[in-house]
Amino acid sequence: MSKLNVHLASHYGMCFGVRDALAATRSTYNESDVTVLGQLVHNPVVSQELTENGVKKGDLNNPTTGIGGTVIITAHGASESDRSRWSSTQSKVLDTTCPLVHKAHKSLVSLVDSGFFPVVIGKKGHAEVNGLVGDFPQAIVIEGDEDIFEVPYEGKIGIVSQTTQPIERVNELVEKIRSTRNACEVKFIDTVCAPTKNRQKAVKDLSKFCDLIVVVGGSNSNNTAQLVSKVEGLGCRAVQVERPEDLIFDWFIGAKDVGVTAGTSTLEETVTSVSERIKAISDEMALKDRECLGKERILC
Ligand code: SF4
The missing domain is CATH 3.40.1010.20 (4-hydroxy-3-methylbut-2-enyl diphosphate reductase, catalytic domain)
Structure with missing residues (x-):
């Protein structure tokens, strides 16, 4: 043979968004009290490195964690309400949100500001998706075909995607929404990252x-x-x-x-x-x- x-x-492998977030976090290793709000990257090798360097893990939804120290918002981003809650604590906030996640947030905000009902295609409960819908309690997350029935049947529907979804699948779901919502104006902004x-x-x-x-x-x-x-x-x-x-x-x-x-x-x-x-x-x-x-x- x-x-x-x-x-x-x-x-x-590693994209620039994760690489920059990791570099920013590594620059805090000599600080005494550093807490990452969630998982910096979904990788056990990196998680182990952070733990060995004294970086603690905190909860984005619990603004009492890490008070007084540095708290890190991960590349996955956060809702504006979470970001401002943390900014009002005594912690120093290091925001490592990827610029392309910021772009997805801005796209969703612009759709809502223009009167569109917010829809996000992505994984329910994922940190990035939670951040995207965090400022819009009415938003619907579409993970699969079975979720499409929740989308309204009239009005204006504005769709963005979690940045890491496969674009073919996203396009398929958008088309299914379009074809079953004839009475609606459906606008999709492609936020899957390059x-x-x-x-x-x-x-x-x-x-x-x-x-x-x-x-x-x-x-x-x-x-x-x-x-x-x-x-x-x-x-x-x-x-x-x-x-x-x-x-x-x-x-x-x-x-x-x-x-x-x-x-x-x-x-x-x-x-x-x-x-x-x-x-x-x-x-x-x-x-x-x-x-x-x-x-x-x-x-x-
Ligand atoms: S949005 Fe894309 S480039 Fe940015 S961190 Fe996520 S996967 Fe990486």
């Missing part, structure tokens, strides 16, 4: 010729899960790992081309070590093959 061909996606679109497109390209795609990212990361489901939806095999130690030898038996991609909260060094482990597995497989061939010759 020949060695595995390992292909890295043309776009993968890094998400690039990573989804790159993994689609890999799925065309790979036998298996390894997706590196936290098991609690929404965009990592979206990459896995994209690959599976295209009929290709996908496995998700957080670290090289999670890779299983048997996954690669019978494979020839293996793709590697990573979610937007995955560190570059984790992707590199996973790719190196796959290459080591490939060497082990080739060695086993040579040993088997040798045994066959002796038997003949």
